[in-house]
Amino acid sequence: xxxxxxxHHRLGGFSIDAAFTSNGGITALFGRSGSGKTSLINIIxxxxxxxxxxxxLDGDIIADSQRRIFTPVHRRRFGYVFQxxxxxxxxxxxxxxxxxxxxxxxSGKAADMERVVEMLGIGHLLERNPSALxxxxxxxxxxxxxxxxxxxxLLMDEPLAALDDARKAEILPYLERLxxxxxxxxxxxxxxxxxxxxxAQRVVVLEDGRVKASGAAAEVLSTPAAALATGxxxxxxxxxxxxxxxxxxxxxxxxxxxxxxxxxxxxxAPQGHALRLHIAAxxxxxxxxxxxxxxxxxxxxxxxxxxxxGEDGSVEVRVDCGGATIAARITTFSRxxxxxxxxxxxxxxxxxxxxxx
Amino acid sequence: MDWLELSDAxxxxxxxxxxxxxxxxxxxxxxxxxxxxxxxxxxxxxxxVLNGIIHMPLILPPVVTGFLLLxxxxxxxxxxxxxxxxxxxxxxxxxxxxxxxxxxxAFPLMVRSIRLSIEVVDxxxxxxxxxxxxxxxxxxxxxxxxxxxxxxxxxxxxxxxKAMGEFGATITFVSNIPGETQTLSxxxxxxxxxxxxxxxxxxxxxxxxxxxxxxxxxxEFLASLAAKRTVAA
Numbered sequence: 001x002x003x004x005x006x007x008h009h010r011l012g013g014f015s016i017d018a019a020f021t022s023n024g025g026i027t028a029l030f031g032r033s034g035s036g037k038t039s040l041i042n043i044i045x046x047x048x049x050x051x052x053x054x055x056x057l058d059g060d061i062i063a064d065s066q067r068r069i070f071t072p073v074h075r076r077r078f079g080y081v082f083q084x085x086x087x088x089x090x091x092x093x094x095x096x097x098x099x100x101x102x103x104x105x106x107s108g109k110a111a112d113m114e115r116v117v118e119m120l121g122i123g124h125l126l127e128r129n130p131s132a133l134x135x136x137x138x139x140x141x142x143x144x145x146x147x148x149x150x151x152x153x154l155l156m157d158e159p160l161a162a163l164d165d166a167r168k169a170e171i172l173p174y175l176e177r178l179x180x181x182x183x184x185x186x187x188x189x190x191x192x193x194x195x196x197x198x199x200a201q202r203v204v205v206l207e208d209g210r211v212k213a214s215g216a217a218a219e220v221l222s223t224p225a226a227a228l229a230t231g232x233x234x235x236x237x238x239x240x241x242x243x244x245x246x247x248x249x250x251x252x253x254x255x256x257x258x259x260x261x262x263x264x265x266x267x268x269a270p271q272g273h274a275l276r277l278h279i280a281a282x283x284x285x286x287x288x289x290x291x292x293x294x295x296x297x298x299x300x301x302x303x304x305x306x307x308x309x310g311e312d313g314s315v316e317v318r319v320d321c322g323g324a325t326i327a328a329r330i331t332t333f334s335r336x337x338x339x340x341x342x343x344x345x346x347x348x349x350x351x352x353x354x355x356x357x
Numbered sequence: 358m359d360w361l362e363l364s365d366a367x368x369x370x371x372x373x374x375x376x377x378x379x380x381x382x383x384x385x386x387x388x389x390x391x392x393x394x395x396x397x398x399x400x401x402x403x404x405x406v407l408n409g410i411i412h413m414p415l416i417l418p419p420v421v422t423g424f425l426l427l428x429x430x431x432x433x434x435x436x437x438x439x440x441x442x443x444x445x446x447x448x449x450x451x452x453x454x455x456x457x458x459x460x461x462x463a464f465p466l467m468v469r470s471i472r473l474s475i476e477v478v479d480x481x482x483x484x485x486x487x488x489x490x491x492x493x494x495x496x497x498x499x500x501x502x503x504x505x506x507x508x509x510x511x512x513x514x515x516x517x518x519k520a521m522g523e524f525g526a527t528i529t530f531v532s533n534i535p536g537e538t539q540t541l542s543x544x545x546x547x548x549x550x551x552x553x554x555x556x557x558x559x560x561x562x563x564x565x566x567x568x569x570x571x572x573x574x575x576x577e578f579l580a581s582l583a584a585k586r587t588v589a590a
Contacts, residue, residue, distance in 0.1 A: 047484055073487040074495075080488035086481055090503045099499075103490030149489045 001185050003027075003153065007043045007053035016040060016050070016209035026179050026186045028200035028217070036209035037189045041155050044187060045080050046073040057153060077104070079151030079184075083158045085138035087130035093141050094126040100149025116144045119181065120174055136167035140174060147182065154178075154186045160195060168195075175199055194356040197221060197238050197278040218276065222325065235316075236280035237327045243273045252297075252352065258323025263297040264355045281316055283354035284328035287347045288338050298350040300326065304342055307335065319348050326350070363560060369536050370544035371564055377452060377540055378520035381460035382513050385467060389512065393471035414526070415465045423529025426458055430530075454531035455538045459520035466519055467512040474508020475501070507580045514576035518569060541565055 006019040016036045020027070029037045042048040044055055046063065054064040062071045079100075087096050097113065117123050120140045125133060133141065139159055146154060159175075160168045172195070179186065179199060190196050196203060196217065203220040205213040213220050221238040241255040241262065251266040255277060262277065269275060290299060302321035309315050315335050317328045326348045330340075340346065363371075395401075396408055414422045430437040430448045440446040448454035478501055486496045502509075524542040531538040533547060545561045548554035 045488055047488070072492075073484075074490050074492045076488075077490060078488065080485070082481070082485065084481075086485040088482060088486070088500060099486070099491075100489030103495070145489065155488075 001058055002056075003058075003185060003187070004054070004056040005040070005044055006055075007040060007050045009039065009043065009048070009050035009053070011039070014209060016043075018204075018206060018209060018211045019053075020204045020211060020214050022185060022187065022202055024185045025201035026188050026199050027202045027204060028196040029187060029189045029204050029206055030191065030196050030200075030220075031206035031212075032191055035206040037191075037206055038157055039209075040206065041157050041187060041189050044153075045078050045155055046071065046076050047080075074103070077150065077152050079146030079149055079154040081139070081143050081146050081154070081156040081159045083161050085130075085135075085142035087133075087138055087141060087145070089130055091130075092126070093122070093128050093130065093133070096130065096141060097122075097126075097145050097148055100145055104148070104150040112148060112150075116147050119177055120144045134167070135163050136170045139163065139167075139171060143171075143174070143178070147178075147184070151184060154184050155189075156186060157189045158191070159188075160192070161190075172198060193221065193236075194278055197276050197356065221278070222327070235327075235329075236278060236283070237325060239277045239279065239324050239326075241275060241277055243267065243269050243271055243275065245271070258321070260300050260322050260324055262300075262350070262355070263352050265353060278356040279326060279350060280354070280356075281327040281329040283351060284326055285349040286317060286319070286328050286330060286334070286338065286340070287349060288340075288344075290347055291349065294349065295351075296349045297352045298348075300324075300348045300350070302326070302346060302348055304340060304344050304346060306342055307340065317346075319346055321348060363564075364557070366535055367544065367557065367561060370539050370541050370561070373452060373455075373536075373539065374521055374541040375568075377455045377459055378517050380453075380456040381463060381520040382467075382517045384456070385460040385464055385516065386509075386513060389464060389467040389471055389516075390509070393468045393475055396468070397472045397475035411468055412465045414462050419462065419523075419525025420529050422461060423458060423526035426454075426461065426526065426530045430454070430457060448531070450531050450534060450538060452531075452537055455527050455540060456520075458526040458530045459523035460516075462523045462526050463516035463519035467516040470512030470515055471505065471508050474505040474511075478504050510579045511576060514572055514579075518572055521565065521568060521572075 001024040003022040005021070008017045009015065014036070016039055018036065018040055029040060031037050039048060043050045043053065049070065050065070052065040054066070055062040061067065061069050062076055063069055088099065091099065097117070101113070117126070120143060122137065122140050122144060125137055125141065130138060130141070143159070160171060163171070176199065188196075188200060200217045203214065203217045204211055205220060213223060218238045218240050239257045241257040244254045244256045244261060246253050246266065252263050253265070253267045255262050255264055255275065257277065264277065267275065285296070300321040302319040305318040305320045305325065307315050307317050309332070310329070313332050314329050315332055317330060317335070317340060319326050319328065328348060392407075392411060396404065427449070428434050432438065432441065432447070432449050437448055440448070446453065448457050482504070483496050483500055486500045491499060522542060524546065527538070527540060528543055533539050533543045539547070541561055541564065545558050548558035548561070
């Protein structure tokens with residue numbers, strides 16, 4: 001599967017000029033609100049017609065302004081999960097689910113219904129009215145409805161943004177299953193690092209309608225470009241790891257990252273399961289000697305790769321800890337007091353509870 | 358209780374009124390739906406003019422509307438002559454003319470009610486249906502139409518009530534012929550013009566109160582039924 005998107009469009013004082021490609025899995029369009037993410041996904045869906053550009057899926061030209069090709073939305077077969085679920089209020093949950101299946105014709109089979117309902121855990125809701133569902137349930141039904149239309153591509157515009165943390169935690173595992181089992185390429189719009197870190201294989205960072213960076217999730221989210229899009233608070237690094245062991249008595253999981261072991265709050269995943277850890281730079285401390293009598297569980301030895309001064313008297317220090325690069329944001333005062341410089345051996349200290357998975 | 362007994366002529370007037378109002382309501386519905394859709398969603402030159410023309414019967418004296426209908430749809434009127442020659446459809450001094458007059462008078466009420474309900478439909482739901490593979494016609498019939506059903510029902514009942522009560526335009530356009538164009542209103546008017554007609558006028562007045570009350574209650578019931586199905590999610 002391959003997706004090529006190019007778009008330029010002017011909307012009053014705002015303009016979009018962006019292009020990216022995807023090779024399956026989840027591609028995240030990542031950026032602050034107002035960066036043009038939603039416009040771009042609407043252009044892919046065909047809900048917005050750009051001044052120029054093209055959308056090509058698997059060599060099939062869906063839209064191309066130069067060749068004057070524009071496939072109408074309803075013939076694209078791109079599933080779309082909106083920020084608000086947009087369930088049809090006059091139809092029951094099961095009719096909502098069946099709505100797109102009807103237009104998909106032959107490609108929607110009865111077995112799919114059972115599989116999707118089971119995967120999303122919405123079997124007990126089928127007879128209900130959409131107004132009787134919680135936010136999380138609605139969003140799950142909306143995802144099911146999009147899937148049952150047998151889409152060639154699934155577009156998701158901040159599907160979790162309108163939900164509280166508990167509801168997000170309820171849906172994220174379903175999205176992971178969707179990514180791993182359904183085999184449908186997904187374009188996922190989000191401004192949340194933790195969501196993108198957890199779900200996306202590829203990340204396209206958007207700012208002011210332009211692509212700032214794009215590539216594999218771990219690389220892109222660890223570069224300073226991502227910091228622009230996320231705001232400094234969430235800036236940090238994304239590490240690829242494998243579940244090593246579980247400590248049931250303390251509800252901890254040990255994850256191997258490169259040569260190092262990092263202990264994080266318990267993750268429900270089998271041994272050997274690959275996952276990503278997002279470590280925000282503001283949560284990392286540095287010490288020149290190995291600290292003792294400290295509650296933080298992760299003390300990683302490493303050497304300083306570089307130091308980048310920020311605008312506000314802070315310094316981002318990148319430390320290579322045996323294959324895993326960790327970023328720490330410290331004050332210039334600490335840098336001078338500890339005499340940190342490139343190549344100096346240090347210990348990076350990370351609290352387990354501060355790590356997002 | 359003899360005075361409650363209805364004469365044949367009175368029965369005829371009641372049946373005629375019901376028929377005229379029903380035909381007026383049903384036949385103007387598709388047009389009203391189309392015009393309401395156009396006014397709510399369309400962007401075209403002359404929209405204000407169209408809106409004005411649609412609302413004219415509400416503002417003009419009914420006699421003027423009746424006279425205009427006579428000019429346009431009379432035997433020698435441009436539209437009337439065309440319809441009579443090609444489709445054998447004659448309006449002047451026929452019950453069909455009474456139906457046309459009441460339909461024209463009730464049209465703005467129906468359009469208004471439907472238009473308002475279209476304007477509150479969340480277009481995002483229609484977009485969602487489109488992404489699920491529904492073309493414009495399917496979206497209209499499976500999403501828009503069910504969502505505006507309460508507005509359509511309200512508009513139909515309003516139009517029916519207006520058509521039942523229509524008098525001025527009808528009597529100007531098709532006169533007051535017993536058995537053909539003498540509706541409930543015209544019959545009551547006739548009774549009030551003859552000595553000793555009070556009892557007849559009273560009987561028909563009670564009948565119109567009963568019919569109006571029943572129509573109102575039916576509309577409330579249907580609207581609540583439709584509203585139950587369309588609680589916003």
